[in-house]
Amino acid sequence: xxxxxxxLTNFRNIEHFEEDFNTLKIIILGQNAQGKSNxxxxxxxxxKSSSDRALRDNELINFNKEFAxxxxxxxxxxxxxxxxxxxxxxxxxxxKINGVSKKAPQADLIGxxxxxxxxxxxxxxxxxxPSLRRKWLDSNLTQLSKIYHNHFATYQKSxxxxxxxxxxxxxxxxxxxxxxxxxxxxxxxxxxxGAEILLQRVDYVNKIESFAKQFxxxxxxxxxxxxxxxxxxxxxxxxxxxxxxxxxxxxEDSINNSFDEELARGQALVGPHRDDVLIQINDKEARAFAxxxxxxxxxxxxxxxxxxxxEILKNEVPVLLLDDVFAELDESRQNFLLHNLPExxxxxxxxxxxxxxxxxxxxxxxxxxxxxxxxxxxxxxxxF
Amino acid sequence: MxxxxxxxxxxxxxxxxxxxxxxxxxxxxxxxxNQDMEQVEKLANSILEAKKLIKKCSSCHNIxxxxxxxxxxxxxxDNKTICVVSEPKDLIAIERTNEYKGVYHVLGGLISPIDGIxxxxxxxxxxxxxVSKNNLNEIILALDTSTEGEATMLYLNRILSPLGKKITxxxxxxPAGTELEYADELTIARALEGRSEIK
Numbered sequence: 001x002x003x004x005x006x007x008l009t010n011f012r013n014i015e016h017f018e019e020d021f022n023t024l025k026i027i028i029l030g031q032n033a034q035g036k037s038n039x040x041x042x043x044x045x046x047x048k049s050s051s052d053r054a055l056r057d058n059e060l061i062n063f064n065k066e067f068a069x070x071x072x073x074x075x076x077x078x079x080x081x082x083x084x085x086x087x088x089x090x091x092x093x094x095x096k097i098n099g100v101s102k103k104a105p106q107a108d109l110i111g112x113x114x115x116x117x118x119x120x121x122x123x124x125x126x127x128x129x130p131s132l133r134r135k136w137l138d139s140n141l142t143q144l145s146k147i148y149h150n151h152f153a154t155y156q157k158s159x160x161x162x163x164x165x166x167x168x169x170x171x172x173x174x175x176x177x178x179x180x181x182x183x184x185x186x187x188x189x190x191x192x193x194g195a196e197i198l199l200q201r202v203d204y205v206n207k208i209e210s211f212a213k214q215f216x217x218x219x220x221x222x223x224x225x226x227x228x229x230x231x232x233x234x235x236x237x238x239x240x241x242x243x244x245x246x247x248x249x250x251x252e253d254s255i256n257n258s259f260d261e262e263l264a265r266g267q268a269l270v271g272p273h274r275d276d277v278l279i280q281i282n283d284k285e286a287r288a289f290a291x292x293x294x295x296x297x298x299x300x301x302x303x304x305x306x307x308x309x310x311e312i313l314k315n316e317v318p319v320l321l322l323d324d325v326f327a328e329l330d331e332s333r334q335n336f337l338l339h340n341l342p343e344x345x346x347x348x349x350x351x352x353x354x355x356x357x358x359x360x361x362x363x364x365x366x367x368x369x370x371x372x373x374x375x376x377x378x379x380x381x382x383x384f
Numbered sequence: 385m386x387x388x389x390x391x392x393x394x395x396x397x398x399x400x401x402x403x404x405x406x407x408x409x410x411x412x413x414x415x416x417x418n419q420d421m422e423q424v425e426k427l428a429n430s431i432l433e434a435k436k437l438i439k440k441c442s443s444c445h446n447i448x449x450x451x452x453x454x455x456x457x458x459x460x461x462d463n464k465t466i467c468v469v470s471e472p473k474d475l476i477a478i479e480r481t482n483e484y485k486g487v488y489h490v491l492g493g494l495i496s497p498i499d500g501i502x503x504x505x506x507x508x509x510x511x512x513x514x515v516s517k518n519n520l521n522e523i524i525l526a527l528d529t530s531t532e533g534e535a536t537m538l539y540l541n542r543i544l545s546p547l548g549k550k551i552t553x554x555x556x557x558x559p560a561g562t563e564l565e566y567a568d569e570l571t572i573a574r575a576l577e578g579r580s581e582i583k
Contacts, residue, residue: 104568107568108568146568146569146570147569147570147573150569150570154531157531158531158535160498161496161497161498161531161532161535162497164497164498165497165502168497168500168502181539181542181543182495182497182502182503182539184538184542185495185534185535185536185538185539185542186535188538189531189534189535189538
């Protein structure tokens with residue numbers, strides 16, 4: 001699929017930007033903090049609804065403005081779609097698809113457009129906290145499944161309510177029986193939706209593992225073996241089985257066993273919101289043992305696997321967003337990435353120095369230069 | 385320029401109303417100023433009167449000028465069936481269908497710990513009292529399908545089911561008069577779950 005046109009209004013520091021994209025490669029050049037990544041962020045929001053970089057919609061809106069607008073024309077393998085998303089300071093969004101207003105701006109956005117985002121920060125995925133890896137799973141699964149998005153939203157709400165209840169029980173000295181009665185109504189929904197989330201996450205991790213394993217194997221000439229395992233406290237006693245009813249039963253046991261600890265700590269301690277993905281390289285935990293180079297190879301394999309997952313599950317080649325990553329990848333890894341991309345893929349690349357990019361990348365590329373939120377077209381000059 | 389004090393106060397009061405932002409509040413305030421005195425008095429009196437005369441029905445907790453309310457005293461109502469709703473506006477939505485002939489019980493909200501609303505803040509004790517005293521045929525739980533609505537339904541089911549009465553909930557399904565292809569995935573999934581045999 002291709003992004004044929006993008007228009008941004010009051011999006012972060014970009015007051016106005018409009019461009020038709022008739023090329024497969026778009027290079028966005030600029031110094032730090034000029035607004036390069038903001039363009040990629042806007043494109044990513046069209047696919048995943050939320051942004052990894054913003055906690056609240058307010059952050060996406062230009063200072064002192066009422067709203068930000070993202071307008072886009074998208075070409076899929078068999079259709080043309082026009083998406084306009086208005087992000088308001090009130091927190092309520094407005095969405096139009098092909099000119100028709102949609103009732104559920106979050107959910108209705110999903111499933112029209114697909115991206116794979118690879119940013120320099122993704123290198124923390126391996127050594128960083130589990131929350132980063134959960135976010136990675138959630139944002140990818142969100143764009144692949146509207147049902148996941150809905151389950152996830154309901155699950156999060158139930159967890160928030162359960163935490164509030166645990167906290168108030170602690171403060172008000174509620175009786176144990178009364179608390180258990182009230183907890184059970186939230187736990188029931190947590191188990192119901194959490195089990196579905198678990199099932200989809202494990203399935204996705206398994207898919208990603210099989211693709212990424214192959215990529216890392218190729219990259220390292222067979223020297224490095226990657227393993228991904230979904231880790232949940234729920235499966236600490238009994239192994240995972242892909243059966244939703246069995247997962248629910250295990251989940252329930254696990255929550256019941258954690259009652260005292262949850263009460264003491266005042267928060268929900270069991271479920272997908274506490275899980276993790278264990279990444280291993282050559283049977284060793286990557287978090288502790290992977291070298292700088294191995295970390296880069298792993299991330300690269302994961303990103304190529306993400307891409308392949310969209311291709312297989314959605315029958316579309318997603319748009320690739322490379323945010324400042326070429327400075328992090330050496331020549332051989334850059335080459336590996338370029339040679340393993342599917343044909344016809346559209347790629348948006350941000351960089352501070354055009355010299356960080358391979359010569360191949362500049363061929364037939366559109367080059368935009370960003371300075372303090374203003375964007376100008378720049379002819380590709382020879383002599384790099 | 386700043387608003388003169390009485391006007392500012394009026395705008396502020398309008399702005400406290402649900403769904404009214406600063407611009408609408410300003411528009412309303414100017415509208416009031418442009419009306420003649422008689423019209424403004426009518427508006428002010430209707431607000432005061434509504435507030436003074438309307439009270440909660442002591443039986444079903446619905447709002448009404450009478451206590452008990454018209455529905456609770458009506459002889460054409462089947463008082464062996466109770467429909468439990470969260471707010472009076474939900475009751476009105478069900479009344480509009482002209483299909484339901486039973487009586488109601490208004491909870492006054494939904495369980496939501498984050499807003500400080502637990503079972504004790506709702507009229508659940510009163511419901512429990514009614515259910516255990518009267519000889520009921522059915523209790524219909526007509527609550528939102530939100531997380532809070534589901535939680536409240538689960539709670540009610542838990543405390544009412546030991547009394548051995550029939551407890552039902554509203555069905556999930558497709559909105560009436562819609563085309564299947566336009567329904568969202570979750571609605572269709574729920575409708576499939578709750579499919580029924582053609583009679």
